[in-house]
Amino acid sequence: MIAGGGFGGLWAARTLANQPVDVILVDRNNYHTFLPLLYQVAAAELEPEDIAYPIRSILRKFPNVRFVLADIKRIDLGKRVLYSSDYAITYDYLILATGSTTQFFGIPGAAEYSFQLKTLEQGIALRNHILRCFEYASRKIDDAKRQQLLTFTIVGGGPTGVEFAGALAELIHGPLKKDYPSIDFDYVKVVVIEAANSVLITFPKTLRDYALDRLYRMKVNVMLETLVEKVMPQTVHLKDKNILPTETVIWTAGICADPITEGWGFSTARGGLLMVLPTLEIEGHEEIYVVGDLSSIEDTRRQLPMTAPAAVQQGIHAANNILNKLTGRPQSPFIYKDKGAMVTIGRNTAVAQIGKRSFTGFFAWILWLIVQLINLIGFRNRLMVLINWSIDYLLFERAIRLILPLRKQPQPPRNQT
Incomplete structure (x- = not known):
């Protein structure tokens, strides 16, 4: 089971593709967003669909990988079951790659x-x-x-x-x-x-x-x-x-771990990041791996950057460690290669x-x-x-200067008089 279709989750799925395992990738959206260019959507330089790609189109060439559209709500660690509002999926191994959200540092308003x-x-x-x-x-x-x-x-x-x-x-x-x-x-x-x-x-x-x-x-x-x-x-x-x-x-000004994991009983670091072993496993729950913005690796001098390259490397490494565990080979510690x-x-x-x-x-x-x-x-x-x-x-032209209707999209209130 891979929770999250961002960089870490998607590259983990690709690594496990065509291997003797069944893979389920779960995400609340049916598309992968290329976040490094999201600001250009806001600046009217790119269309939203220019930086998004259907997850099913990415995975359809991998017969052992399937996608489930669901918003994860909670997890039963004992039974190894992941729950959404209307769905329950049993897993043997879980890769958490739910990413990050904006951190406001308690600033009022x-x-x-x-x-x-x-x-x-x-x-x-x-x-x-x-x-x-x-x-x-x-x-x-x-x-x-x-x-x-x-x-x-x-x-x-x-x-x-x-x-x-x-x-x-x-x-x-x-x-x-x-x-x-x-x-x-x-x-x-x-x-x-x-x-x-x-x-x-x-x-x-x-x-x-x-x-x-x-x-x-x-x-x-x-x-x-x-x-x-x-x-x-x-x-x-x-x-x-x-x-x-x-x-x-x-x-x-800052990002922190997706709050979805709050209350799950895991050890956390600053910003709500989940503490993981060098192999990217959670201590005491070695069937769960954490990658990307959600993870904080123990025994390192600095926190890894919350960037796409770090998430990709961790996703690949977690998937390979699962394959090593299944075949009886030793797992290896994650070493970030700063490119x-x-x-x-x-x-x-x-x-x-x-x-x-x-x-x-x-x-x-x-x-x-x-x-x-x-x-x-x-x-x-x-x-x-x-x-x-x-x-x-x-x-010197940006043709995407469009005010599009957005349903149920909250915006800061303002005086339009």
Whole structure:
């Protein structure tokens, strides 16, 4: 049984494919989302279906792997049964790969009034909201209200925050500036709030400084060493008692384990991560393996990055350890192979750390494009992403500026007067 169709779960299923085992992959969605490009959906650069691929299409060539659409509710550890609202599945071995969710660090109002970037629905909702803000700002309203509508605040200067800030700045000062000639774009502000003394704090200083300089050049206001105290429907309250009027708060400051595992009785680390042995098993429940954002490996000096490459490697390793156990071979401890990190900041601009070598500018940007296209699943998705990127690059145009209806999609309340 594999719970979760993200990077860890999907690559575990692929590893177990065509082996003498029966595999069931369970997920609440019937598609896999390529999360590294989700921010481009919110920035009107890509369609949602460009970064999603049907799980059944991925698995249909593997006769021993089947998919079940279900929302996992609980697990009976003694009977080894996984329950959804209307489904129960018995397992011999279980790989938990349910991923992560947004961490708000107990900041009042952050969960209620902030936009997140963890699901396709959230990406579409944020795109809708940004475009609506410009529609409302184009009406005859007072200057204070217009400034509030056109201030976009991103909490968190990590990779997602930096990438979205760059993409949003290009959207605003490119297509939207042509769409709304009645708006004075001096009112428009993109603000990044970061608690540390730099953006991309896990990168080398030269790359951090380069990224910060590029954001400033793109008219992004970066507020370093700044803490958020409270988020309200139309304001952000900072620790220094300043109040930032804004209709839009995008929270990218942290992630934590999917709360689905709360109450299951497992040992947890910071952020609700499940403590696992070096083999990725849970101590006392050696039939359960935990991979991806949900796992915290014991006896390591640092927590593994919550990234797609780490999840993929863990998914493959857990699957291989299960096969080793079934054939009587010894299991091996998981060793993360750091292949580097890349962040794009905008047109022709990116930073990349590969081994001990650092790259910036156009070359890093090309590397980033190639890596994303290679890792996307499906020929159609790669083709459509390449076409949309080419249109954006050559014509300075983003055709996906659509406000689409979303059913049952909560959005932060705002005064639409």
